[in-house]
Amino acid sequence: MKPRKWKTLRSDVAYSTPIFDLYRRRSTHARRGERDFFILDAPNWVNIIPLAKNGDVVMIRQWRHGISEFTLEVPGGMVDPEDPSPMHAARREMVEETGFDSDAIVELGKVHPNPAIQGNICFSFLAENVRQVERVV
Template identity: 40%
Template sequence: MASLEWKLLRSEYIYKDNWLTARKDACLTPGGKIVDPYYVLEYPNWVNGLAIAEDGQVIMVRQYRHGFGQTILELPGGAMDPTDASPEIAMRRELLEETGYAFETVIALGDICPNPASSNNLTFMFLATGGKKVQEQQLDQNEEIEIVHVSMEELKEMVRGNKIRQSLHVTCILYALMRLGEGRI
């Protein structure tokens, strides 16, 4: 099988910030075509997880998403910090910060590419079970998050009804439901 990978000829950073880095690449395709410019967005890796409290309720977060211009219901999660030793540690940190819950078990469900055509990062997905409220939320300066508890059936109904708009979170929910043996929604 022939390689389909492009050869990087040069790369130039256009913008660098904590939350977004943009670069302009020049590439050579296996067929000999020069692709210039090709823009790539660099983001930190992300984590998200289906969080289930010890009473069986799913813990979700409701927050305003400015890029979309709406308040939406999502799974807990966020960007990995450079100090996070692993995706699981990042997930546990995000769960505690956003919900105030600590979880007995955090199971890795895999990783996915948010947008491999133009972004370089991964999203690591988890299933967290046995959640107990141990503290109040410890939100970042720009976060305003409302905790919402739903039953597993309500969660499935939201997926069926296209009520969860964050595609990375829908993917995690589906993987988690399969892991729980509840793959039929």
């Protein structure tokens, strides 16, 4: 049997924050009937792997409120409205968070980070031969 698509009947903002909006989406399905789904509407994200000439990966330690812990991770963040492209956003985040920059940035790919409840895309990049251009504290 061929899977059938859900049809959106209506979608309303249930809650709004500076980072995302939560929508209540009423949908219908030929076999499953009508149901409410909750969707997070968030901006696209970027991650970038800063790779030094010696093979070291530049990472950052950040406090993450979701888990109330520090994490060690590659730089990344949201694509801001004023960013001309996801690659620009990735480079901006890398310089802001690590103080390192590169003239050799390539896109590795993109994924939907959580397609069950989000429609945004996460773009991943590699920055080769990074060099320190400013001090970040």
